[in-house]
Amino acid sequence: MPRDLFLMMIKHFYRKPPTMSKVYFKPITGKIKSCDVSPLARELLETFLEREKIVPEKKIPLKLHFGERGNRTYLGPENFSGIIDYLKEHSIESCYMETSVLYGGERFNREKHLKLAEDHGFTQLPVIIADGAHGEEAVDVPVNLKHYRFCSIARELAEAPQTLVLSHFKGHMLAGFGGALKQLSMGFASKGGKMAMHIGIKPKIWNFLCKKCNLCVSRCERKAITIGKHSFIDHEKCIGCGACFSICQHHAVSVLSLSSLWGTLFHRSHFREKLMEYAYAAHHGKKNIYMNFALSITAGCDCEPRPMIPCVENIGIFISSDPVAVDTACYDAVAAKGKSFKGVEQLAYAESIKVGSRQYELIEI
Ligand code: SF4
Ligand code: SF4
Incomplete structure (x- = not known):
């Protein structure tokens, strides 16, 4: 056998x-x-x-x-x-x-x-x-x-x-x-945990909404954010804590993308498994x-x-x-x-x- x-x-x-x-x-x-x-x-x-x-x-x-x-x-x-x-x-x-x-x-x-x-x-x-x-x-x-x-x-x-x-x-x-x-x-x-369960991606900055106030930079423990002509988040450094998303009053930090939306809508069982692991x-x-x-x-x-x-x-x-x-x-x-x-x-x-x-x-x- x-x-x-x-x-x-x-x-x-x-x-x-x-x-x-x-x-x-x-x-x-x-x-x-x-x-x-x-x-x-x-x-x-x-x-x-x-x-x-x-x-x-x-x-x-x-x-x-x-x-x-x-x-x-x-x-x-x-x-x-x-x-x-x-x-x-x-x-x-x-x-x-x-x-x-x-x-x-x-x-x-x-x-x-x-x-x-x-x-x-x-x-x-x-x-x-x-x-x-x-x-x-x-x-x-x-x-x-x-x-x-x-x-x-x-x-x-x-x-x-x-x-x-x-x-x-x-x-x-x-x-x-x-x-x-x-x-x-x-x-x-x-x-950050909520973000990981919902979408599992790191946030992005929408330049057309960014007012260059640098508030998010002051909140980012990982020094992952660069604000300038083309503001961006370095995903190698970002840990997805969500603090920048929370602090930005101009909705310029986004956690939405087509792939995240697809994942949330069509892979609900994964979402539910992730919930249970938390x-x-x-x-x-x-x-x-x-x-x-x-x-x-x-x-x-x-x-x-x-x-x-x-x-x-x-x-x-x-x-x-x-x-x-x-x-x-x-x-x-x-x-x-x-x-x-x-x-x-x-x-x-x-x-x-x-x-x-x-x-x-x-x-x-
Ligand atoms: S807090 Fe928002 S508006 Fe201010 S620099 Fe950061 S992304 Fe831009
Ligand atoms: S999610 Fe946290 S670590 Fe990532 S860029 Fe925003 S504040 Fe920095």
Whole structure:
């Protein structure tokens, strides 16, 4: 018998069955106000910690999304009052933590992002933008996976031993759906990491838009930018951190090209695999807790600056220490209501690289 075939048979027969992860669930049916969600979220967190015998760290950031201006279905701060009270009562230091996005708008850099968080009422805790003023604060986490050897994670999140990841479960244009894994990947990544997942190319300067202000030069740690008659970025030096893209107010730094657009539109499974490799980087070795709110479930994401109508009625709140299990439980619950989001293959990929398990035991409280 050929040696490879023999080894394959051994692997097959001795393959470990996937582990079963516990997902705790608080059902919510019908319309509910955010202030009434708050005590239920607290009860679920307390039950989970108690039954799983988890001793929380002394400092736990709350990772969430402040919602794009104009969006009305993101999770508002009233949902989290009970959780914040619980942390305070147990002398656990906390803060709201988020990263800036790659595209323009009010979540583009720290200054604008802080203003948006305040305008949306996230004032009960200090707000920390984990990747710095312009996305320059990052840590390269080694992963050695199919698409990446390193993933660029926002420094404050990379350094936190335990994060409470609060996610709104809903659809997403590119990822198919967004929950704990999407938060872990795109949400924990630095601007450079986001760029690497979205397009995998280095930025370019559009000379016809460049005002020669040199702001980008002052931000570029790698001295990769030359501003002049023909401004350009030296891609040998550029590490794709995104700081120049973020700082340029004239939209002269571009991350768009035909090849990147093609890749984003037609190779979504690669995009989703890349997301999961970033989720691995953000999850591996941490004691994170993942709480998904399957409420006001929309087909679009909270980053879309427009009101949206939910496509599925409210389901409830899920919590687990396994981000794959908690997302799978939400995905299944939404599918049981007749709405199958795209992107289910990312759960299998996440399981294959050991981010977590698709097998879960649902424990209703
Ligand atoms: S910040 Fe923008 S406009 Fe200013 S020099 Fe750089 S590319 Fe040109
Ligand atoms: S040129 Fe590259 S390394 Fe320099 S700021 Fe822009 S993305 Fe970062």
